[in-house]
Amino acid sequence: DQQVKQNSPSLSVQEGRISILNCDYTNSMFDYFLWYKKYPAEGPTFLISISSIKDKNEDGRFTVFLNKSAKHLSLHIVPSQPGDSAVYFCAARISNSGYALNFGKGTSLLVTP
Amino acid sequence: GAVVSQHPSWVICKSGTSVKIECRSLDFQATTMFWYRQFPKKSLMLMATSNEGSKATYEQGVEKDKFLINHASLTLSTLTVTSAHPEDSSFYICSARGGRALDEQFFGPGTRLTVL
Numbered sequence: 001d002q003q004v005k006q007n008s009p010s011l012s013v014q015e016g017r018i019s020i021l022n023c024d025y026t027n028s029m030f031d032y033f034l035w036y037k038k039y040p041a042e043g044p045t046f047l048i049s050i051s052s053i054k055d056k057n058e059d060g061r062f063t064v065f066l067n068k069s070a071k072h073l074s075l076h077i078v079p080s081q082p083g084d085s086a087v088y089f090c091a092a093r094i095s096n097s098g099y100a101l102n103f104g105k106g107t108s109l110l111v112t113p
Numbered sequence: 114g115a116v117v118s119q120h121p122s123w124v125i126c127k128s129g130t131s132v133k134i135e136c137r138s139l140d141f142q143a144t145t146m147f148w149y150r151q152f153p154k155k156s157l158m159l160m161a162t163s164n165e166g167s168k169a170t171y172e173q174g175v176e177k178d179k180f181l182i183n184h185a186s187l188t189l190s191t192l193t194v195t196s197a198h199p200e201d202s203s204f205y206i207c208s209a210r211g212g213r214a215l216d217e218q219f220f221g222p223g224t225r226l227t228v229l
Binding site: 002036041043044045089098099101102103106 | 117119122145147149154155156157158159162170204206208210217218219220221222223225
């Protein structure tokens with residue numbers, strides 16, 4: 001049962017524009033959310049995270065928004081760069097339950113020049 | 114950031130053989146290590162969680178006798194796929210949690226296993 005869902009398998013954005021990657025979750029016990037970036041044949045690298053007590057966290061070009069009532073979060077990348085092209089995974093965890101992560105299926109982002 | 118390595122990065126083996134994959138935290142002591150597998154176009158699925166010096170906790174549906182996990186030290190965990198079959202072909206990724214960043218997991222580069 002997929003508790004973290006990324007319903008868009010792919011997204012194409014022009015360089016300089018905003019990329020918005022969406023993620024939905026079903027388990028209301030999740031209290032910490034993370035975004036990872038992954039290149040083929042490599043492990044995921046951590047991008048940005050947000051605790052359930054916040055609704056926004058910003059780090060440079062990356063901003064994550066959390067809407068707890070809708071069980072929805074999104075990652076905004078602005079401005080998008082060709083080097084951002086990768087697969088982005090949304091992950092969630094229950095902090096007092098061992099720190100194991102539940103991942104979505106990922107969204108493949110392509111930023112075109 | 115913290116570095117996690119995996120060895121080998123890829124392996125091809127015959128059906129029925131066993132394969133060992135190593136996961137090392139290079140510059141921090143890992144309180145906990147996690148093993149994931151990823152099938153093509155699928156999400157990373159947690160297989161097991163291991164703490165140093167204790168038995169691994171396996172997720173539902175993961176055969177503990179098939180996927181042996183040893184976490185003998187704070188910097189090394191191994192996953193052994195015993196009597197591998199073609200359906201075990203997958204991308205196996207470990208992650209480690211520990212050091213100063215207890216809130217984060219640092220992922221290894223993954224191991225591509227192909228069973229012929």
